[in-house]
Amino acid sequence: MSRLRDELWQVVAGIYDQVLAHPFLTGLTDGSLPREAFRHYVVQEAHFLPDYARAQAACAARAPEAAAVRRFARDAVTTVEVEHSLVVELLAAFGLGETEARNLPAAPTTVGYASYLVRNCALGTFPEALGALLPCYMIYARVGEALLARSSPDPLYAWWIETYGGEGYQETTAGALDLLDELTPGPGERERMLDRALTTARYEWLFWDAAWRREGWPCG
Template identity: 80%
Template sequence: MSRFREELWQVVAGVYDQILVHPFLTGLTDGSLPREAFRHYVVQEAHFLPDYARAQAAVAARAPDAASVRRFSAQAARTVEVEHGLVAELLAAFGLDEADARKTPAGPTTVGYSSYLVRSCALGAFPEALGALVPCYWIYARVGERLLERSSPDPLYAWWIETYGGADYQETSAEVLDLLDGLAISPDERERLLERAVMTARYEWLFWDAAWRREGWPCG
């Protein structure tokens, strides 16, 4: 019997394939990505990550057992301490701090992604919430792993690649996938979980695309 992760990957694989060939990511590995595009990405990450941690905490609140509560509570703390710390260091590389980043408003894609993710995790049942979160882990882990094969001639981009391609992040992603495989859910819950996974996978593509385009609000 196949693992649930394999079924989920089948529904997000097409999005992942498009992510891998997006010019933002190909530009990371060959060093051609304009620094302003990466700066945009980092600033938007500064807006997004606190809501990502809130979504993880909401999943912990809905977890069916103590081990899962501990896992997602710890991962929410990790997001604040490790990933948010990485963003703070990347901002510093551009001569910015988080107060500076806040002067640039969260863009349309950032607001949409954050809102969808927090709503799914705060209001949905545990399987739906987990489905919304899995692509956030797994796509970054797979992207990091693939990009690490080539790294980047740009030290700033190589640093980012090594973070998500490294063993610590791969282990974090694997823990969530093990939990996914252990779910015992109804057909309706399975359908809703996969729907959430497809949507957040699409938002992952959109987030990188927004940075590539340096997306802003069209009015106001």
């Protein structure tokens, strides 16, 4: 019998391939990505990450076992302390403070993605919350691992790659996936979990594409 992580990855693998081939990510590794596109990405991360941490905390509240409560509560703290700190430092490289960045508009994709995660983790079952959250873990870990082998001639981009390709993030993802494999979804929960995973994977692609396009609201 296949592991749940394998089933989930089978759902999102095609989108991951499209993510890896996206010009935003190929531009990170060859150094050709316009700095303004990366700036847009970092500003949107400043908007997104607090809600991502809220989604992780809500997932912890849904967890039926103490190990999963500890995992996602700890991951929420890590998001705030590690990933958010990276964003603050990257903003500084663009001459932006966090408050200044958060006064810039959150793009439509950022609002939609964050809202989708928080809603599913706060209101869904634990399997639905996992389905919503884990593609982000898995895709970032695999992107980081793939890009780490190439690195980047741009030190700012290389710094970002090292964060997600490094041992710490890989271990975090592995721990979350171990919990997934221990799960026994109830009737209909497996299908709903995989459905949430597909939507989240699509949002992952959209988030990088929005940065590439420097997405804004089409109306005032």
